[in-house]
Amino acid sequence: MVKECFADIVIMHGNVITVNSSDDLAEAVAISENKIICVGSNEAVKDYIGEKTQVIDAAGKTVMPGFIDAHIHFIMYGMLGTTTINVDYNHVDSIKDIQNLIREKAKEKKPGEWIVLSGYDHNKLAERRHPTIEDFDEAAPDNPVQCIRCCAHMAVYNSAAFKALGGIKPEDYAPGEVVVVADGKLTGLMKETAHMSCSEKVAFSEADLLAGLKTANEKMLAYGVTTVHDAGSYGAPVMRMFQEAEARKLIDVRVVPMIFDMFGKESGKQYIETFLKTGLFTGMGDEHFKLGPIKIMTDGSTSGPSCATREPYSHDPELKGLQVWQQDETDEMVSRVHRAGFQMTAHAVGDKAVEMMISAYEKALAECPRDNHRHRIEHCALTDEKLIERIQKLGIVPISNPAFISINGGDYNRFYEERVNYMFPLKSYVEKGIKTAIGSDATVTDPNPMFSIYGAVTRKDMKKQELCGENQKVSVEEIIRMFTYNGAYVTGEEELKGSLEVGKLADIILLSEDILKTDPENYMDVTVEMTMVDGKIVYTK
Ligand SMILES: [Zn+2]
Known part of the structure; x- marks a missing residue:
């Protein structure tokens, strides 16, 4: 049988998780422009392969809809590691590590320029406490510092930051939002509205x-x-x-x-x-x-x-x-x-x-x-x-x-x-x-x-x-x-x-193995080999 239209791309020999209503598995998918035109067996998609069709051999690996x-x-994620410094538990073990990152960044910055860090979890730091205003004053006396906790609901600021923010009065916020010690001195930690309203002034x-x-x-x-x-x-x-x-x-x-x-x-x-x-x-x-x-x-x-x-x-x-x-x-x-x-x-x-x-x-x-x-x-x-x-x-x-x-x-x-x-x-x-x-x-x-x-x-x-x-x-x-x-x-x-079915947008990914057979303890080893959005291959490993 000759088809009226050939596919632009055909993916064959995969283990295709279709996510259709009956959770069918398939072997192959054919794509024309930005849509899926066939999902089924290797045999079924053969008729869609013309001279110009790009054929991808999935070699038994998982083919599935994009996540x-x-x-x-x-955008915050995109800025992490570029505009803001990543201090999550994969990047730092202690407050000392965070201080070192601030010191390094301060060397690149002019006095008064903000240093923003994000991702620390005090439960996972060696000191098992939040950093303090003193920790950050020592690391960057001339640059305002904002170090956001992983939950994004609180952050620690230094003295230069409080100065840049025009001063902070704990009484302007709900009790406990601006954390102070017994003598009313700021610890640097601010929570919820106090922290979030200050974030507005850390302009990008x-x-x-x-x-x-x-x-x-x-x-x-x-x-x-x-x-x-x-x-x-x-x-x-x-x-x-x-x-x-x-x-x-x-x-x-x-x-x-x-x-x-x-x-x-x-x-x-x-x-x-x-x-x-x-x-x-x-x-x-x-x-x-x-x-x-x-x-x-x-x-x-x-x-x-x-x-x-x-x-x-x-x-x-x-x-x-x-x-x-x-x-x-x-x-x-x-x-x-x-x-x-x-x-x-x-x-x-x-x-x-x-x-x-x-x-x-x-x-x-x-x-x-x-x-x-x-x-x-x-x-x-x-x-x-x-x-x-x-x-x-x-x-x-x-x-x-x-x-x-x-x-x-x-x-x-x-x-x-x-x-x-x-x-x-x-x-x-x-x-x-x-x-x-x-x-x-x-x-x-x-x-x-x-x-x-x-x-x-x-x-x-x-x-x-x-x-x-x-x-x-x-x-x-x-x-x-x-x-x-x-x-x-x-x-x-x-x-x-959201599923691989005829007529749907061709947002499709190819994994590095057949995930249905992967031992759950090895999921972190599974990677993505190819990503397609709108019928276009936009990423290959
Ligand atoms: Zn969220």
């Missing part, structure tokens, strides 16, 4: 932002990520830069930006108000740039630990975390956003914050029912059986971060004890038919999808080899579906991408 990272701070240039975007694009393609849901960062300048970069084809990765700025609650609210006034709503844009949900930040983080919990933390009966948004104001915001036709989401980590968001959605949907709202909850880390049932009933999409289990599982066992059995409860979601999507939350973790796959399949802390909520293990096929199809579902694009 959709449903929660990543994309357009050139910094664009360079960050390009770097992030390259890194994501090398990890096989073809769509990102940007979880927000520096507000309007970044929103503009995303559009420009997509329109000028400076980046290949598809972007769905959440409407959120990280400069604190009041700034975030104002940012949302400007969007509500425009009459636009979620979905505006095209396959490359699409306006995402409106996001609020309701509590702290799992690792701080600073998330809002209903019961005190297990390691400290005095602590219940920080709740930034209260029920009434959340109800009002969710109702307005919902009525305006926007998709809503919230950073809600602790079970108290999660419960607050579920209640707000319940009220908004009772007032004004809407099918396919696909309202989300970012992280949705601590849950229980009842909360999961309410999520199912309302059709809420939780965005889970199983990479956190790989990295912090041991700490979680200490902080939350038996609550880890309902932490990022992927198995419960599968059983209840809840379509959770997966986010790396980079810069909080490295966005290599293998961290998430390892955490989801093994439920193990990679370094400590400690199990964490073993009952929530899922299969590799299940986590792949969450990381592809479900990521498309949450933005209402499941007919367009």
Whole structure:
């Protein structure tokens, strides 16, 4: 049989994970322009091979849809290691290491220029404490320093930074946000709004932002990520830069930006108000740039630990975390956003914050029912059986971060004890038919999808080899579906991408082996050999 059209590219002899509705495996895929035109056996695609067709031999390795990272701070990740210094646990062991990096950077900078570092976790530093104002004054007396914790909810500043910020008065912020010692002296550590509102003054240039975007694009393609849901960062300048970069084809990765700025609650609210006034709503844009949900930040983080919990933390009966948004104001915001036709989401980590968001959605949907709202909850880390049932009933999409289990599982066992059995409860979601999507939350973790796959399949802390909520293990096929199809579902694009089916966008990756046969302990050795976006090969190893 002679076909009317030949394929531009044919991938054969692969183990193709299609992620279609019956989870079929196949051998080959044919692509014409930016779409998939055939998925099936090697025999089936042969008819599509013409003189000009590029034939790729996948040699028994996995071929699958590109990953959709449903929660990543994309531009911040791109700037990490270029504009900002990476001080995560892979790069530093101690405060001394951080000081040395600052000293080196200070030599390149003029006095008064900011030095920004990101990613430290005091629980993982040799000194097991936060750095202090004195540590950083000694390392850089003439340059303002901001050193952001891995959760991005707090940072340590030095004296030059406080001077550049025009001085900080602890009484201007909620108690505990500006951390002081007994005599009222600043320790340098600032949390939540105090830290976030100061971040606004640590300005980056357009050139910094664009360079960050390009770097992030390259890194994501090398990890096989073809769509990102940007979880927000520096507000309007970044929103503009995303559009420009997509329109000028400076980046290949598809972007769905959440409407959120990280400069604190009041700034975030104002940012949302400007969007509500425009009459636009979620979905505006095209396959490359699409306006995402409106996001609020309701509590702290799992690792701080600073998330809002209903019961005190297990390691400290005095602590219940920080709740930034209260029920009434959340109800009002969710109702307005919902009525305006926007998709809503919230950073809600602790079970108290999660419960607050579920209640707000319940009220908004009772007032004004809407099918396919696909309202989300970012992280949705601590849950229980009842909360999961309410999520199912309302059709809420939780965005889970199983990479956190790989990295912090041991700490979680200490902080939350038996609550880890309902932490990022992927198995419960599968059983209840809840379509959770997966986010790396980079810069909080490295966005290599293998961290998430390892955490989801093994439920193990990679370094400590400690199990964490073993009952929530899922299969590799299940986590792949969450990381592809479900990521498309949450933005209402499941007919367009997220699985390898005829008519869908050709966002396809080739792995270095057949991941269905890989021993879970070796997932970190799996790499991406080829990434295709829109039918174009944009990365090869
Ligand atoms: Zn985040």
